[in-house]
Amino acid sequence: MSFNMTDQDQITNRSESAQGGKAVIEIKDLYKSFGDNHVLNGFNMTLMEGENLVVMGKSGSGKSVMIKCLVGLVKPDSGTVKVLGKEINSLDQQNLDELRSDIGFLFQGSALYDSMTVRENLEFPMRRHKEKLGVVADTEPLVREALENVGLAHTMDLMPVELSGGMKRRVALARTLILKPKVMLYDEPTSGLDPITSKEIIELMRSIQKKYGTSSLIITHDVDCARVISERMILLVDGINYAEGTYSQLSQSTDPKVDAFFKK
Numbered sequence: 599m600s601f602n603m604t605d606q607d608q609i610t611n612r613s614e615s616a617q618g619g620k621a622v623i624e625i626k627d628l629y630k631s632f633g634d635n636h637v638l639n640g641f642n643m644t645l646m647e648g649e650n651l652v653v654m655g656k657s658g659s660g661k662s663v664m665i666k667c668l669v670g671l672v673k674p675d676s677g678t679v680k681v682l683g684k685e686i687n688s689l690d691q692q693n694l695d696e697l698r699s700d701i702g703f704l705f706q707g708s709a710l711y712d713s714m715t716v717r718e719n720l721e722f723p724m725r726r727h728k729e730k731l732g733v734v735a736d737t738e739p740l741v742r743e744a745l746e747n748v749g750l751a752h753t754m755d756l757m758p759v760e761l762s763g764g765m766k767r768r769v770a771l772a773r774t775l776i777l778k779p780k781v782m783l784y785d786e787p788t789s790g791l792d793p794i795t796s797k798e799i800i801e802l803m804r805s806i807q808k809k810y811g812t813s814s815l816i817i818t819h820d821v822d823c824a825r826v827i828s829e830r831m832i833l834l835v836d837g838i839n840y841a842e843g844t845y846s847q848l849s850q851s852t853d854p855k856v857d858a859f860f861k862k
């Protein structure tokens with residue numbers, strides 16, 4: 599289904615391309631099956647520089663498979679996946695690792711290492727991606743800045759067990775920000791959090807995007823999160839980008855498959 603845009607939105611899109619918007623992620627005609635389970639059937643997606651794009655899909659619709667194709671953890675059957683101008687499936691391991699250091703992840707299971715302090719958790723990616731930051735003699739200023747971004751500088755020497763669920767998620771976000779990623783991938787960033795903590799995380803995501811001009815792909819079931827954060831949305835149904843548009847366009851659709859996403 600191709601979603602009908604209003605005249606006003608068509609004008610907005612034209613002016614965006616006139617400003618020379620750059621694609622940071624381009625997925626074209628992506629197919630992936632596991633045996634007879636045809637998960638992605640020609641999925642297309644473009645994330646523009648500085649954009650917040652939300653992808654929604656039912657449980658089992660292939661959102662995680664799509665993200666895994668994006669970071670080279672799953673090999674597609676066919677189609678192309680370009681991230682920051684590089685075709686993922688043609689990169690060797692070293693170039694793939696380098697590219698991954700420009701991609702920040704906040705996944706449902708973005709667990710902190712329980713045996714390490716908050717500071718040590720944040721130092722970990724710095725050691726892992728030395729090629730990006732070089733050898734950092736004094737890690738404290740970077741750790742502090744990353745924690746200040748999420749309002750948790752005072753937790754630097756605490757252990758994860760001493761933090762609430764929302765605080766852990768914020769530290770996980772700080773840990774990914776320390777590498778100054780160009781693209782952020784969020785997989786269910788508010789799942790398992792109460793509404794107030796969810797709101798705090800969404801606000802943080804917005805402030806980070808503003809501060810660093812990061813482009814973000816957000817996978818969520820949370821309609822409120824999608825409403826607040828998305829500039830554009832894609833609904834993944836039957837392995838394709840079934841509908842695309844702004845929150846207000848999609849939430850007013852009379853198509854039953856689209857409408858089902860917005861029913862509480």
Ligand SMILES: Nc1ncnc2c1ncn2[C@@H]1O[C@H](COP(=O)(O)OP(=O)(O)OP(=O)(O)O)[C@@H](O)[C@H]1O
Pocket residue numbers: 632635637655656657658659660661662663664
């Ligand atoms: N490695 C794999 N081997 C076989 N089947 C797989 C594999 N990975 C995913 N699948 C199948 O692909 C389909 C899509 O799974 P995926 O995890 O992408 O769903 P999802 O949309 O992320 O769901 P949820 O919202 O519940 O996390 C499912 O039917 C799943 O069983």
